[in-house]
Amino acid sequence: MTPSLASTVEFIQSCETPWSRDTSPPWGIHEADPPPYNRLYGPVHGRGPVSGVLYHQHQLLAQWGEPHKADLTFSVAKTYLALLAGLAFDQGLIPNVHTPVAEQCPGIGFEGERLSRITWHHLLQQTSEWEGTCLGIPEQVDRYRWLPYQTGQADGQKGDARPLGEPGTRFEYNDVRINQLSLALLHLFKRPLPEVFEEFFRKPLGCSDAFQWVGYEQGWTDVNGQRMMSVPGGSHWGGGVSISAMDQARIGLMLMGQGQYQGQQILSKQWLEMMQQPCDIAPYYGYLIWLNKDGALFKDAPRSSWFAIGAGSSITWVDPELELVCIMRWIDADKTNDCIARVMQSLTRSG
Template identity: 90%
Template sequence: MNHSLESTLEFIQSCETPWSRDTSPPWGIHDVDPPPYNRLYGPVHGRGPVSGVLFHQHRLLAQWGEPHKADLTFSVAKTYLALLAGLAFDQGLLKDVHTPVVQQCPGIGFEGDRLSRITWHHLLQQTSEWEGTCLSIPEQVDRYRWLPYQTGQAEGTKGDSRPLGEPGSRFEYNDVRINQLSLALLHLFKRPLPEVFEEFIRQPLGCSDTFQWVGYEQGWSQVNGQRMMSVPGGSHWGGGVSISAMDQARIGLMLMGQGHYKGQQILSQQWLHMMQQACEVAPYYGYLIWLNRDGALFKDAPRSSWFAIGAGSSITWVDPELELVCIMRWIDAAKTNDCIARVMQSLKT
């Protein structure tokens, strides 16, 4: 390992999140929600140390911390929902992303004049403006939500009511609407999503570390006459995906390869291309991934880079042009760009 890379890893490990390691405060993001929704509905577990994996040009350059520990990954699970939507697309279950969701998933909350115009495309770009309650939580708790990765600034206070617009008119990062997408995908596959993810993504990639995708106590749903758990697309209120950094890196290598991994096409190139198209009203966002086209997201990352980002902070950094996959877990979100800058510097030496 070169000296520059060694100092980079030391720097990343010095950027540990302020979150506790045992889920005692400060920990998580549910506590900023308006009551009574500022609580956990699904199980959580303590975290490991700052951990990660770095691949460059298909070579494992470095691993640090506990790369095989299954840790909660928060909103990286959203990107995994986009991969499941890609499987549905490739398998012919989802023929056109511009189809209104209600046509394929009636009776789960897409009825009505405005809601019936919401398409899969809107849900995947977080521009649906869906209105309702999913898994007993109303989407209003995430209205006016604003992340530091967005440009501009919030126009109101999180959880306040606001008039909802036409589907596609506004980007709003909203976990309840994501959970509604997850419910729709469950009805599309008619199989528990963790099973589908395991069979068609994790197993072909050779992922072997412990993995779980857990729901809320109120997540049981009737699908095709069977009782199935509808899992959340994150750990905002607990539950969600626990996965190792090494297995995340394998998923990242597949994404870097435009869906191709070690002789297998896991997802179609067409879907990977669709995922990376910039949202018209939020050019820093694709299909449940963050884009860096103008450098607004992370100024020291290449413009060809894109990211899956979870609270805590969990980063999956993919750059097909650089042939780079970097997983960083439990770093201070405010120092993400500094960590990226150090990785870029070490690759040049």
């Protein structure tokens, strides 16, 4: 490791999240929800130290902390749902992303004049305006939710009964609607999603560290007469994905390669291109990933960079043009751009 890179790693490690390491407050995001939903429904576990992995031009340049520890990754699990949707697309289970979900997954909450117009495209861009309750939690708890990665500002109080519009008319980062997407994918595959993810992603990518994707206490559902767990697309209310930084990096290398990893096409290039298309009404967002095309997300990252971001915070930074994959776990969200800037500076010096 060059001196420049070593100092960058040291800087990243100094940017540790204020979250506790043992899940005692301050920890998590569920406490910000309106009662009685400001609680955990799924299991959680303590975190490791600031950890990460840096690949550049397919070379492992640095690793720090505990890169092989399976840690909760919160909303990076959303991006993993997008990968599963891409697998369904590649396998012909989703012939067209603009197909209404109700046509393929009847009886799970997409009925009604307005809801029946919700498509896979809407769910993947978080513009569905879906209304209902999923896994025992009403989506209203995440209405008016606003993240610092968005441009503009909130126009209401989180959890208020905002009037809903037509599908595709408003972007809203809503974890209950994400869980509804996960439920729809479960009914589409008719197999537990963690099994599908293991077979079609983790195994061919050579992921070998501990991994789990677990649900809520009330997450069991009937799929074709079989009892299956519908897993959440994050750890907002507990559960979710626990994965190592090193295995996240392997997934990132596949994404950097437009779906290809070590000569094997894991996902189609077409799907990766679809994932990176900006949402019309939220150009900083694609298919469950954050885009940086105008530099508004992280000013010191290249415009070709895109990100999977989870609370805590967990960052998967992918840049196909730069041939870069950087995983940063348990850093202070407010210092993310500072960490990115240091990585960019170290690569410039070493190059």
